[in-house]
Amino acid sequence: MVKIGILGLGTVGTGTVQILRDPVGRHHLLQSIEIQRVGVKSIDKPRAVDLPSELVTTDLDSIVSDPDIDIIVELMGGIEPARSLMLKAIAHGKHIVTANKAVIAKFGDEIFTAANQAGVYVMLEAAVGGGIPVIQPLKQSLGVNRIQRITGIINGTTNYILTRMTVEGGEFADILADAQKLGYAEADPTADVDGLDAGDKIAILASLAFGGRIKRDDVYCEGIRKISATDIAYADKLNFVIKLLAIAERVESGGVSVRVHPTFVPKDRPLATVNGVYNAILVEGEPLGQVMLFGPGAGAGATASAVVSDILAIVGVMQTNSSHEDAVNSPNTSLHPLLSCSHSHYSEMAPLSSLRSSFYVRFLCIDVPGVIGKLGTCFGEHHVSIESIVQTGFQGDRAEIVVVTHEVSEGDFESALAEIRGLDSIASIPSIVRVL
Template identity: 60%
Template sequence: MAFKVGLLGLGTVGTGTVKILLDPAQRNPLLKDVVLHRVGVRSLHKPREVDLPPDCLTTDLAAIVSDPEVDIVVELIGGIEPARSLILEAIDHRKHVVTANKALIALHGEEIFEAAAEAGVYVLLEAAVGGGIPVIEPLKQSLCANRIQSISGIVNGTTNYILTRMQKEGGSFLDMLEAAQHLGYAEADPTADVDGWDAADKIAILASLAFGERVRRSEVYSEGIRQVTTTDILYADRLGFVIKLLALAHRVTPPTAEPDQPHVIDIRVHPTLVAKGHPLASVNGVYNAILVEGDPIGQVMFYGPGAGAGPTASAVMSDVLNIAALLTVERGNSAMVSATVSAAVSAAPRSDAPPVLDPLLACTYHRYCTIASMEETHNRFYARLQANDQPGVIGQLGTCFGQHGVSLESVVQLENTGDRATIVVVTHEVREGDFWQAIGDITALDCIDEVANVLRVL
């Protein structure tokens, strides 16, 4: 049985994908049934790392998604358009789709999944989160019996690389960003990574899978790592923490809630102080890790390379092979039915109803969850303050926090220069709105020069 792939895009990940397809030895035997049919590129004449038959390449991407011979369209061109239109067109032609395009899915997932459900095709996206790390499929299948409570992850390699080097070498954000750009770990325009947008795309996708409801990407709070300084990293270290850009989602709805009410989800991306003993604290460099907490499993963590041609291609091809496996079943069984009732079936009009999809693999969420407003979420905070070095400052701070119901875990005066003092406060878990009201009052205190930075603590 042959399954024909139409590939859109032959960049880094596309090339990695073709390498697997052209070298099936010692991989899953099903790979031998998967045929690279067409590859859509921008230029036919660019030199390529892989040897493709010349008639395989085309610049006509629209022709690939409507090609009657193509079973599976693999979209690796990235960006919103023309990726969105090509995927919708492919679905309309009843092609299964594999994509690594997190931004597109986070933004237009609803439209794409609805079209796919109507056409009876799969849209799989293992490569969209965590590069090669299996996490989408485990969430859909291996953890499907759990009531998922939370997901916390390091899902952006660029920022983790920058923070790790800031931590280990004491370099500034801008220096380490430049180093990352030099090594190809950060783009020329690093905004999507360093401002947390990419991580927000990914946590929106993960939360949607974990909680079984749609997440509006625009409602996901995100804060990047530009304001993290080496001073904060140093102080965090002294207090027993490392600073990581975490993508977080947890279910606020209690298990006893009415099932007809949408879930309330607390979801955000921000730099976070993580205690050194925590499993995520030792995830360094471009590695990613996703920690899932559920009932009854407890905590499981998936760790691995979060980007790169090879790992991402591994995820893309696992989706392709999974679709090929499902098509093997579908075609095998209809061939058998045909053999049994051959004359009748071939004579009968072919049903136009879409085939039934695997309910664990198809994404058919019909409602949106409610996103808790940041003000109402509960967090621990780290605040670094510049104050006059005079008796009673800590007392005034404590009183001010106390008036807003913010209970403190520690207040440490870490450094004195002349008559100025640096004070670091770590709070217990408090309502976010209360904390910011207290900070507002504290900023107005005479003894306080500046609230130099505020970060959240896991």
């Protein structure tokens, strides 16, 4: 039997235990897995799954150092003590399965280096996209392709909020508050609505797609707090929907770009139809072309499915080794090249200013003659070509002007905006959104 220790018995931990304890009709390898210990913060907390008392403990260190345990399943979340416990488990020769995108995005270099030296696996299918299989497909099924771009809707909370804003015409703050009441948004929604959660996930996907580690601090993150019902309405008139996209791509000028930001998505694109809490990841490469992976991005069942699939992958490799003891305890065990992390260098990152994009910009202006002409002149002097510019009406005593540009360099666009902000006739620029 392969023995596992589980750290955390929350929503995902509970779902994982339920799958492992109900193997009938599932993969036959589940029959060879035994839950040895489960670590929790509180013994007395009521739980949705009933476990024998001798399996449950608050002593997490004893689990990661238990010589009888082969695989540690980390489902606690957060940075610490999850990071330290994973490193300690690796030092004791144990494989890791985790759903912790924050730890992997920020400390993946440390964790994977330690794992490679110890000859153990770190599996993280559940860290991105919930139940959508994307990590192993990038490593294996899509591994022969030259990946050019990954575009994803990989945060269910923000997609739920933007979907309701689109359908109902409501404002961000009101729908966020309702989402919190319904349990779709955390009490502190910062990681979701500011794009940080999606930033963690796209950093992981970019590392796999481009074969180089990504420094999390190099990922540009912009959230959805500034998106208003007005912007949603303009997007609809222009035949777009607004989505929070996570994008990783190779840049023609060299390097890779990894970023998260709200985006106008044409209604005829597949990602435009991904609504509610669902996630989708569009992978573009050569020779495959495009493939989109779609499914539930969170939830006990979806995420636990990904966790257990990683456990099975490790168990399968262990059973093919001639000696179980060698496979678990030897620090020099040869790792399966399609399951392990093989790269150790960092990808060269392209500066945001070097990218090219189209933009939607909404200005509030003092209603004086010549404002549109001044805007056009400023944009033109900085090589920003305008697709459309129109005064759409008034908000109070301010004239509202909406500009959509052709594809331009972000550096030129920012230079133009810097000059425009200095114009006496510009009261504010409430919205700037990139266009896909």
